[in-house]
Amino acid sequence: xxxxxxxxxxxxxxxxxxxxxxxxxxxxxxxxxxxxxxxxxxxxxxxxxxxxxxxxxxxxxxxxxxxxxxxxxxxxxxxxxxxxxxxxxxxxxxxxxxxxxxxxxxxxxxxxxxxxxxxxxxxxxxxxxxxxxxxxxxxxxxxxxxxxxxxxxxxxxxxxxxxxxxxxxxxxxxxxxxxxxxxxxxxxxxxxxxxxxxxxxxxxxxxxxxxxxxxxxxxxxxxxxxxxxxxxxxxxxxxxxxxxx
Amino acid sequence: xxxxxxxxxxxxxxxxxxxxxxxxxxxxxxxxxxxxxxxxxxxxxxxxxxxxxxxxxxxxxxxxxxxxxxxxxxxxxxxxxxxxxxxxxxxxxxxxxxxxxxxxxxxxxxxxxxxxxxxxxxxxxxxxxxxxxxxxxxxxxxxxxxxxxxxxxxxxxxxxxxxxxxxxxxxxxxxxxxxxxxxxxxxxxxxxx
Numbered sequence: 001x002x003x004x005x006x007x008x009x010x011x012x013x014x015x016x017x018x019x020x021x022x023x024x025x026x027x028x029x030x031x032x033x034x035x036x037x038x039x040x041x042x043x044x045x046x047x048x049x050x051x052x053x054x055x056x057x058x059x060x061x062x063x064x065x066x067x068x069x070x071x072x073x074x075x076x077x078x079x080x081x082x083x084x085x086x087x088x089x090x091x092x093x094x095x096x097x098x099x100x101x102x103x104x105x106x107x108x109x110x111x112x113x114x115x116x117x118x119x120x121x122x123x124x125x126x127x128x129x130x131x132x133x134x135x136x137x138x139x140x141x142x143x144x145x146x147x148x149x150x151x152x153x154x155x156x157x158x159x160x161x162x163x164x165x166x167x168x169x170x171x172x173x174x175x176x177x178x179x180x181x182x183x184x185x186x187x188x189x190x191x192x193x194x195x196x197x198x199x200x201x202x203x204x205x206x207x208x209x210x211x212x213x214x215x216x217x218x219x220x221x222x223x224x225x226x227x228x229x230x231x232x233x234x235x236x237x238x239x240x241x242x243x244x245x
Numbered sequence: 246x247x248x249x250x251x252x253x254x255x256x257x258x259x260x261x262x263x264x265x266x267x268x269x270x271x272x273x274x275x276x277x278x279x280x281x282x283x284x285x286x287x288x289x290x291x292x293x294x295x296x297x298x299x300x301x302x303x304x305x306x307x308x309x310x311x312x313x314x315x316x317x318x319x320x321x322x323x324x325x326x327x328x329x330x331x332x333x334x335x336x337x338x339x340x341x342x343x344x345x346x347x348x349x350x351x352x353x354x355x356x357x358x359x360x361x362x363x364x365x366x367x368x369x370x371x372x373x374x375x376x377x378x379x380x381x382x383x384x385x386x387x388x389x390x391x392x393x394x395x396x397x398x399x400x401x402x403x404x405x406x407x408x409x410x411x412x413x414x415x416x417x418x419x420x421x422x423x424x425x426x427x428x429x430x431x432x433x434x435x436x437x438x
Contacts, residue, residue: 121356122352122353122356123352125352125355125356126351126352128355128359129347129354130337130347130405131405132351133404133405134405134407137405137408138407138408141407141408159423162408166398166401166402169401170400173362173363174363174397176393178390190394193428194394195428197383197427197428198423198424198428198429199427200427201422201423201428202427
């Protein structure tokens with residue numbers, strides 16, 4: 001078999017590398033066409049131009065493993081795109097506008113995500129349930145906070161990172177024709193009207209006696225509302241009951 | 246009659262609490278309400294799906310009705326938001342049926358909740374507009390735009406507080422004067438109590 005991954009020098013796992021990428025991209029194309037439920041491993045193999053056996057060698061866990069790899073890959077791609085545009089920003093307004101616009105653009109123009117929202121919205125929306133959204137916010141916040149750190153102190157950066165992530169999620173889930181987040185002009189107006197004055201007010205207050213900033217480290221056990229500073233974005237912050245996976 | 250519709254909703258809610266959203270049938274609801282299936286279909290011609298949607302809407306409105314009761318006597322915008330956030334978060338956490346369904350059937354509940362919450366932005370926003378006018382806004386801020394923005398943030402923080410502890414009054418006061426209002430009003434009232 002002419003599986004390039006098997007021939008690549010220096011690889012310890014025979015099917016690592018190119019095959020994985022081909023399978024993930026093949027799966028993405030299938031999802032964009034027919035959603036997750038109707039996508040079979042045969043479809044993925046055909047799309048990736050390899051055999052079912054090759055797919056299994058790369059992903060012994062089968063369809064579930066392929067789908068997890070798809071999510072991981074797309075989340076990484078999303079954050080690397082964000083890193084590029086936020087890293088190039090020249091001031092605080094710019095980093096917020098660029099980050100929010102780019103995040104909205106990535107999410108709303110993603111072919112597989114778009115198909116899922118049309119064909120199987122529950123697959124996406126169930127990930128946004130209350131406690132799971134806390135996990136998504138924590139991951140996003142952990143990633144974007146350092147980019148704001150060029151202009152804000154760490155506690156402010158973290159507050160603003162979470163705030164901006166909420167704004168993006170809110171306008172994506174509940175669109176407003178006056179605030180189209182993929183339009184940088186709209187985002188700039190939103191940032192100038194509400195966010196920057198808000199940040200200025202936060203900074204002014206930071207030196208003065210006043211309410212304490214929110215806990216920046218995860219509170220100890222027993223705090224019911226405690227955020228879980230976890231990178232696992234399916235963690236429930238509600239109770240200790242725990243969710244399936 | 247209005248009473249029968251209400252009776253069916255309450256019966257369906259009892260079934261959902263026991264068996265969840267997916268497993269509740271028209272038959273169950275009818276039995277629980279002590280009515281015939283035909284009667285249930287007369288009120289909910291769409292059958293099971295319509296019934297379950299109606300129960301979610303009804304509970305959602307009940308929740309916001311209680312929230313309204315909690316905040317409408319407040320004397321300032323800050324107090325409305327502080328009391329509202331604390332009460333709403335606590336109510337959501339203590340809502341056993343909601344928590345159970347969120348745990349076991351997020352895929353069924355979340356699409357419905359997303360629809361409801363999109364409707365609610367307008368309701369909360371309309372409630373806030375007079376408070377914003379009374380409070381006074383920052384220069385160039387439009388009351389309706391500001392109310393819409395604050396309403397979105399309220400919904401976001403009560404469902405997923407992120408790294409905020411909404412059981413802590415000091416944090417709630419900081420959140421209200423920060424993310425919720427700092428960009429919207431000219432100045433916020435100092436923290437009292």
